[in-house]
Amino acid sequence: MSYIAKPKVSHPKLPRNKLGLTERDYEGSVSTLCAGCGHDSITAAIIRAVFELNIKPHRLAKISGIGCSSKTPTYFMSQAHGFNSVHGRMPSVTTGANAANRELMYVGVSGDGDSLSIGAGQFIHAIRRNLNMCYMIENNGVYGLTKGQFSASADIGSKPKKGLANQQEPIDAVSTALSLGATYIGRSFSGDKEQLVPLIKGAMLHKGFALLDIISPCVTFNDHEGSTKSYAHTRQFYHHVIDMDYVPPAEEIKASYDKGSVMPIELHDGSKIVLRKVDEEYDPTSRAKAFKYLRERSNAGEIITGLLYINEGRPEMHDLMGNVDTPLSELPLESLRPPKGELERILRGYR
């Protein structure tokens, strides 16, 4: 039950990060999701990422909509502020929160129903604004809490537990985001923590809208034979085209890489991500090429993963608006009023 707090068992030898916190300190309440749910693996990857990034928990805001995925912010970072909002409306709450306080780190957790059906409008408009946030879609192709209806990400031909196979075109979050100009787009799999953790780190530190589409099988309603979002199907058709490593600020790139396939990119805070291309042809800085590649591979039935697109050059929402650096919520109200006596002068214009 999510209201049962996890007992904090102290292991003196647990590794601590630069803030002196252990990974356990980044945990939340006990998950109430089904045993084996992909979402719990993603929660674990988030915890690992924020622990390793030395994030002060109270300087991060975790926001969600409604659905199984949207329950997960209770399962990580109990010392972070959370906002479990309305179905499909996580992006607007995050937009307003970020508009008011640009200094916090924003992590939005959503699902395929939450983002691609009821909340499709808010999802795409947050991208247009290049809202500075990490937006995760925990994608299982079904509605779990209402017992297994297909969502808009269900693939053509995918079979439900009961009833007929899906015949409608799926909405692919990655190509949607690519077409709308999201500035950091990754896809991964809940079962691939090694790939997922650095992707999350990069997404959190990227300045702008970072989308992670994470295939996260629903063990109860969509993990059977014939489903294209099952563990077995995902493992079989899953391809890394581009992997990444995260290198903190002021650290050297130590690992040795094959020449030609390596691409280091510096993030705004001085940290770096090193992209390792598994497929030499792939260019994660070209929207057109990325789009073509994704289409071709997805038509061939492959699930393409990794950091699929990155653009560190586009200004985020506040810079597009020309806002002050100080969070608006921290400006003293007195400083926001016209000067003393000014009302008299303003009203003269209405005489």
Place this chain on the structure above:
Amino acid sequence: MAAVNDVVIKIATVNGTGSASANGLLHKAIFRMGVPVVGKNFFPSNIQGLPTWYEIRVTGDGYQSRSNRTDLMVAMNAQTYAKDMAEVTPGGWLVYDSTWPRGQLLDRQDITVLGIPFSKLCNENFDGVRTRILLKNIAYVGAIAALLGLDLKIITQLLEETFGDKKHLVASNMEAIRLGYDYAAEHFQCPLEASVKAMDSTKDQIIIDGNTAAALGCVYAGATVGAWYPITPSTSLMDGFRSFCAKYRIEPETDKRTYAIIQAEDELAAIGMVLGASWMGARAFTPTSGPGISLMTEFIGLAYYAEIPAVIFNVQRTGPSTGMPTRTQQADILSCAYASHGDTKHILLFPADPAECFTTAVQSFDLAERLQTPVMVLSDLDIGMNDWMVPEFEWDDEYVPDRGKVLSADDLDQMDKFYRYLDSDGDGIPYRTLPGTHPKGSFFTRGSGHNKLGGYTEDGSEYQEVVDRLLEKWETARTLVPKPEIIYSTFNNAAILTVGSGNGGCKEAMDRLASKNISLNYCRVKAFPFSEEVKDFIEKHEVVYVVEQNRDAQLKTLLMLDIEADPAKLVSLLHYNGMPLNAGFVVERVLAEIAKGRAA
């Protein structure tokens, strides 16, 4: 009947032809002559080509509402000649463009028809189609100036203020004024019996619309985040906020903005943004109208239950559905009072005019933060978009905003543990923390069932404890919201009770009824929940005429629901055709009730 400083002028034109500025010029000129004036714009939901009317009531007595007379009709739109002529009050005047003969169309014996060849005059004197159309409007201002005896010096001065350095525009506009003025002066007896004589009754008054006033209130309240989706008649509120911010919210050292205006994809997103920003501690607001409120209701329920401040301006228009988007009404009272599913109720504030829009806007942020709940300011199209003459706004530089119960990092440092929904002061209002302040202040904001500690719950008694506490907060709100305006005349059993823009029409009606020896007491509610004073007022009277601008007696319903007002006492006088309330309606209905044997 029309008389000196008691004249109603109505100008019929085609929208999109620039008549709005001509009408504004006329309105302002009379005001500058020191004569109180009421302006009402009746415009179509359209950009160009449909009929539009502007009504100017010259009221030496200083009444605030429109009149149901038309003394001088300026019929500039051939499409509506017949209707416009029929509307002129017997004994009145009709001015029309006599460039083309109108024959029998203008046949009415009980009025005086004055033909002025505006098109011909302008075609002879100006070049260019657009210029001729624009200046034709200015020419009728000139003709009216002659007919009513307006001061040409004031008109010249207003044109100079409008056009500033563009001297050629002042000259061409003055030429057009002269064409109309001279033609009227030469051909007719000027001024008419109904005319305007300078007074000294507009000192310390301004002419402003409610949306601009509310926008200025938001600036003074320190609002930093405005999220909205464009919708008539609320759009000019955000336009106003934007232009004030462009002037007063730019950091001089960096040239950067200390405000964020976000044009949302729809009203669902607009309110979501407001809640996100308020959750972070900014003063945030959204202006909208009825259809927008409908879309916002799910989030409004969350804000009520999760206790997040929000300021929502609902500039009401005529519903249901798209309805008549450019006409006024007060028909969202119930849908706002109980917006959302489940047990919810919300604080409503009812400004009566633009001056109150300014003060109410500031107050709405204080109340929203004090009570940690949405506050809706219910204005309407009449208040929001029409130019009203109101007293100059006052601002106390000593004003200290009420940010409510927000714990600082120091407070949290000294606390053992923070629980979001504990009522430690017994007023139903818990303490809140702002994200990012302190690790101890973190909590989970949710619309799902929660207990008084802030934890998730599906336990009935834990759930009920929280919603019962919200009722205690509601009672605290009752003591904090603005008190009604109450006027007792002489001792009597009957009273008028109204809300918002009903104010002007009702007060004028009371004067008129008093002249017939019917004196009524008066109560104008300024907020929901209703304060004790409203309850006492109703209890004191045998009959209370509830005047409101909707079909279903929504205010009356709310009085019955919230303070259990006795329905037997409440007599509804309902005005809901989309036009602003006029005193004549109230007088007529009250007299009809009295004729039926109702107490006066």
